[in-house]
Amino acid sequence: MATPQRYFIQLSYNGTNYHGWQVQKNAVSVQAVINEKLSVILRQPIDTTGCGRTDTGVHAKDFFAHFDAGESMVDGPWSLEKKDSLLRSINAILPVDIAAMNLFPVAADANARFDAKLRTYEYHIHFNKDPFKNNYSWELRDRPDLELMNKAAQLMMAYTDFSCFSKSNTQVKTNNCKITYARWEETESGIVFRISADRFLRNMVRAIVGTLIMVGRKEIEPEAMQKIIESKNRSNAGTSVPACGLYLTEVKY
Numbered sequence: 001m002a003t004p005q006r007y008f009i010q011l012s013y014n015g016t017n018y019h020g021w022q023v024q025k026n027a028v029s030v031q032a033v034i035n036e037k038l039s040v041i042l043r044q045p046i047d048t049t050g051c052g053r054t055d056t057g058v059h060a061k062d063f064f065a066h067f068d069a070g071e072s073m074v075d076g077p078w079s080l081e082k083k084d085s086l087l088r089s090i091n092a093i094l095p096v097d098i099a100a101m102n103l104f105p106v107a108a109d110a111n112a113r114f115d116a117k118l119r120t121y122e123y124h125i126h127f128n129k130d131p132f133k134n135n136y137s138w139e140l141r142d143r144p145d146l147e148l149m150n151k152a153a154q155l156m157m158a159y160t161d162f163s164c165f166s167k168s169n170t171q172v173k174t175n176n177c178k179i180t181y182a183r184w185e186e187t188e189s190g191i192v193f194r195i196s197a198d199r200f201l202r203n204m205v206r207a208i209v210g211t212l213i214m215v216g217r218k219e220i221e222p223e224a225m226q227k228i229i230e231s232k233n234r235s236n237a238g239t240s241v242p243a244c245g246l247y248l249t250e251v252k253y
Helices: 028-044 080-093 146-158 204-216 224-231
Strands: 006-012 059-069 098-106 118-126 179-186 188-199 247-253
Touching: 006 028, 028 059, 028 080, 028 098, 080 098, 080 188, 118 204, 146 188, 146 204, 146 224, 188 204, 204 224
Parallel strands: 059 247
Antiparallel strands: 006 059, 006 098, 118 188, 118 247, 179 188
């Protein structure tokens, strides 16, 4: 029997109908669907490991997972010389809200989660009722002050411990993250927040956006961001904004 080869698969998905990426006992997840469909196509049990854990309703434009596969990918019907055909076959049985964009072999110890050096998220907000933005953007009635929000966002760069923006009781060894970019920008129909870091904590981006919106509404001063972060207390930060506006847009290795 051939030695299993490790592969990366690049995906994009609309998270509206899923309880996040990670397999759960009593809910449909993106990972469960990917595992099932790859197992059917490759005719062997496939268990993927994702580059992160998007929450219920969160979308991904760029998502990587790794898996190990044996003979069918080496000497069998699905050698990577037939990659285009393989991707078409995978996409043919995936639901319409999940797409496989690429597939390639990697080193045996490559890890989609731990080898990622940079992740970028976007959060989209619009201000006028739009039926075509349902589940894809958060509708706000009043326009917040972008200048104040960007001032507060820049203050985050001086910190690494973001316990105040993390869900409690998560099984992570550290709440330290290195944010390298955080900025709000105008779009044609609203505003978008882009943030890049080496890693993110559970619920972190949505909690940051909720806190920045408080600044933009002038409920708190931009400088309050420093006290919130230094408190390391989730209850001091803003409420988490809805998942529908959040996208994982880039993962770099």
